[in-house]
Amino acid sequence: MxxxxxxxxxxxxxxxxxxxxxxxxxxxxxxxxxxxEVRDEKGAMAEEMRRRECERLEKQIPPGATLLLLDERGEQMDSPGLAAYIGKQRDSGTADLVLVIGGAYGFSDAFRRRGRLLSLSPMTFTHQMVRVFLLEQLYRSFTILNNEPYHH
Incomplete structure (x- = not known):
C-alpha cells in the first residue's frame, strides 16, 4: 500500500x-x-479559497484511492485504532491511502464527502504542527502493526 x-x-x-x-x-x-504540498489560496472569500484549494488537492489524488481527511468534525481514534484502520486498509488490498490536511478554512462540503473524516484532537493546533503529529501517528501505527516497542 x-x-x-x-x-x-x-x-x-x-x-x-x-x-x-x-x-x-x-x-x-x-x-x-x-x-x-499544494499552494494555498490568498485574497478570496473563505468559500472560494476552500473550493480552489480542494481543486488543487483533488489533482493529487490517484484514481481509486482511499481518503482519510483530517477535519475538526471527524471521528477521534486512539493510536491503536488508527493502526488497526491502516492495517485493515493494507490487508484488504488498498493500493493508495491518501491522508489530507486542508487549508486554513478546511475542506469544501463536496470534498469532505469524498473520504472518511478523522480528528486528531478536540483541541486546535497549527497546520504546521498537525503535519508533524500526523506523520508521528503514521509511524506509531506501523510500529504497533509490527509489534515494535515504540508504542507501549
Whole structure:
C-alpha cells in the first residue's frame, strides 16, 4: 500500500521540515510514502479559497484511492485504532491511502464527502504542527502493526 500525505501551504519552520523528514524516513521503512504540498489560496472569500484549494488537492489524488481527511468534525481514534484502520486498509488490498490536511478554512462540503473524516484532537493546533503529529501517528501505527516497542 502506498501512502500519500497532502496538505495546503508550505512548511515554513525549519523544525517542522526536520521533523517531517525524520518521520518520513521512519515511515518509508514500512511503506512507500509521498508528501505533497499544494499552494494555498490568498485574497478570496473563505468559500472560494476552500473550493480552489480542494481543486488543487483533488489533482493529487490517484484514481481509486482511499481518503482519510483530517477535519475538526471527524471521528477521534486512539493510536491503536488508527493502526488497526491502516492495517485493515493494507490487508484488504488498498493500493493508495491518501491522508489530507486542508487549508486554513478546511475542506469544501463536496470534498469532505469524498473520504472518511478523522480528528486528531478536540483541541486546535497549527497546520504546521498537525503535519508533524500526523506523520508521528503514521509511524506509531506501523510500529504497533509490527509489534515494535515504540508504542507501549
Amino acid at each position: 502506498r501512502l500519500r500525505v497532502l496538505w495546503v501551504g508550505k512548511s515554513r519552520e525549519e523544525w517542522v521540515k526536520q521533523a517531517l523528514a525524520d518521520y518520513a524516513t521512519r515511515i518509508r521503512r514500512y511503506a512507500p510514502l509521498e508528501l505533497v
